[in-house]
Amino acid sequence: MDQSPRETAHGTPRGLAVTARGFGLRGPRGWAFRDVDVDAAPGSLIAVEGPSGSGRTCLLLALTGRMKPTEGVAEVGGLKPPRHMSALRRVSALANVPGVTDLEPALTVGEHLRERALLQRRFGDAPRALLRSRARRRAEAREAAEAALTAAGLDVPALPKGARTAVRDLERLEELRLSIALALMSGPRLLAVDDADHKLSGAERAEVWDLLGSLAASGTTVLAVCSEAPGGAVVVSTAGPAEPGTADGDGTAVGGTGQEGGTAEDDEVAAPGGTAEQGTPADDRATTRDDTPVTEDEEGAADALAETGRS
Template sequence: MSRESGVTAHGVRRSFGSVEAVADVDLVAAPGRVTALIGPNGSGKTTLLLMLAGLLTPDAGTVSVAGFDPVTQTYQARSRTGWMPDVFGTWDSLTAREVLTTVAAAYRIPAADGERRAAELLDLVHLSELADQPAHVLSRGQKQRLGLARALVHDPEVLLLDEPASGLDPRSRVDLRVLVRRLAAAGKTVLVSSHVLTELDEMADDAVFISRGRTVASETVESAGETRRWRISALDQDVLVAHLDQAGVGYVVEPDGGAGVLVPLSDDTEAAALLGDAVRAGVDVVSLAPAGGVLEQKYLALEEERR
């Protein structure tokens, strides 16, 4: 697949009356990779995803999904897009199986193929035992899993996932991460929005950060983690701080009575060297670990810069 077959957005804007929900967004999500869309509430993430899904029209800018414009080439774009909203609306009178076969029919999949596809997907999202139960009896997490299956019915090239882990239990969250990585490995473009940044650390290859409707950063997860803060704590913090001062290591004592000291380190090797030096210097180190995930730290740093 070419990069153009993924998702691109350039200079995208969308307002609702006097409220500018998306002010200026640039985004690239490449095939075979998972791209995380990160931003605070009200930053325009869902509005952007709705435009990519062809459910809203941009006021300005250009959008391409799987090589097609969702506004002018609606059928071609939607037939290649799997859309999972943050809240899954269901036809309560239909069973889980009927929800999927109905969606399959909407995509013009022959009935027999739709039945087979529904069975495969119900097994994939661990809903086979509830396949013939009405959708209204499903829990929030089960409806989320059914929503993911619905997005996959027509084997789309592009997946747009808005808070897909919302309401999922821990086991289902792990299953979701594994499935998303498998879909990307198969060459699909996956764009996922989530507030659980630690999960995105394990799922995403790239990240696009937006704030107040604008793109503020875009990079790979690997490059975002080149320098991250680690938390080191000791039985006597004064002794630890004195050692760091003597060693010329930059640090920040955690505010608000935090028990540790934050140190910027580039990788595990540098962390191991810091720990070894401290122990040899007689510091009774209690723990040394990253102070949050890569994306969480990048996001917080951007928020601090913005303020």
């Protein structure tokens, strides 16, 4: 019997279940978000809804192992942040996160795809993959890129210059589709998309939600930040009370702006796919709800380089 694309080789759902209770993150300037509850099955479309500045991006980063929570509990596919942040990064991917996965305007679509394939081969594949011939590795990279582009709905030949089209010449929706395609090349079980409906017309928003819904239907759990959630999604709101000036809904981390490939000042924000976590001040250590210090996540240099500022 053929294996369903919604399942892994062991017959379990490919996507990851996401649950959280009283989940929160506090930085030097106050709460980014707090008291967030999530209950989503594998393969769900989860819409993080709220106004700009309500901590939506911080929640997305916390649930994917890029930002260290300070309150409550969460579990993503059996992995619990902050203890399992490194493992969370290996099974999730980010798309369209300002300041973290920005595309380079001067590079072409083809150059972004080749760069992503090289990074995936260098940092994402299992060591035994290096034993394959160079021709086979190139063929697999082409197949992965083609599959990701198809899943993201980006028709490269239809672009003004095909694969040689520069990012600066893409429409907003095309750029979003490219960012999603690049994230899909790593085969994530959880895809996190920031600002999914930002600067899009009503018709374009409908296209994006159809796309994300189809990815969820194929088995990948999708976590999308938006200003207005679509029907049928698992809605998570960050619009609850929070101290002013704690987070920028456009991707600014608590305490400073997330820098490409690094951390925000005074924060525990990791570059996508890796972490460059700084030590937590003694008076602001990450704790559980009963004030028990959490275990620090040990990171390796390869983890920190698994993804770059360009997704």
